[in-house]
Amino acid sequence: MGFHNRRVAGQELGLRLAEWASDGQLPRPVVLALPRGGVPVAAEVARALGVPLDVLVARKIGSPGRPEAGIGAVVGDDPPLYDQRALRGLGLSEDRLVQYVAREREELKRRALLYRGDRATPDVEDRTVILVDDGLATGATARAALRNLRHSGPARLVLAVPVGAPGTAAEMRAEADDVVCLLQPSDFRAVGLWYDDFDQVSDDDVITILNGHRAQTSDT
Structure with missing residues (x-):
């Protein structure tokens, strides 16, 4: 099915x-x-x-070394939203992920511009x-x-x-x-x-x- x-x-x-x-x-x-x-x-x-x-x-925040394993996400200018259980299980802190979040924000902006151009958000x-x-x-x-x-x-x-x-x-x-x-x-x-x-x-x-x-x- x-x-x-x-x-x-x-x-x-x-x-x-x-x-x-x-x-x-x-x-x-x-x-x-x-x-x-x-x-x-x-x-x-x-x-x-x-x-x-x-x-x-929206952009998924992947685990360091395992980008396919989503441990959070970021949308627009909102603060990143993390799966706290996943962070604890992997021994990660939010501070360690700052560079990953910055990279995903840049990709987010690129895609928003590419898909929408100068059209306003609905x-x-x-x-x-x-x-x-x-x-x-x-x-x-x-x-x-x-x-x-x-x-x-x-x-x-x-x-x-x-x-x-x-x-x-x-x-x-x-x-x-x-x-x-x-x-x-x-x-x-x-x-x-x-x-x-x-x-x-x-x-x-x-x-x-x-x-x-x-x-x-x-x-x-």
């Missing part, structure tokens, strides 16, 4: 959210994707709902914000993104993912008003295991998808 690729996963997620929208549960929605992997998923959700699509750039005040990623593992990036969005005063904050670790999905309910996670396998292990095609999404892919969605919505 799983998904063929991110696009199909987004279509299934979009169907679930479209049911909510038809019941009036998603007033004035806007879809924000966590790049890069969340963008193809979010594009299908935004298409199903017929609503704007944009990105919220105004989410008093709107339903649907934050989309391709999956939930530790939840560090999603948690940091949700807290950043909460500062902007959305009327409702929804986290939507195709697949996630059951424990992480449960924890996210303390951060979002609603969590939609279609698949929560007990033997989760990693997001990519639940996709037949989990190829890396490139910067060019993100830009193409965003531009394509804007062109479609401007024509309707």
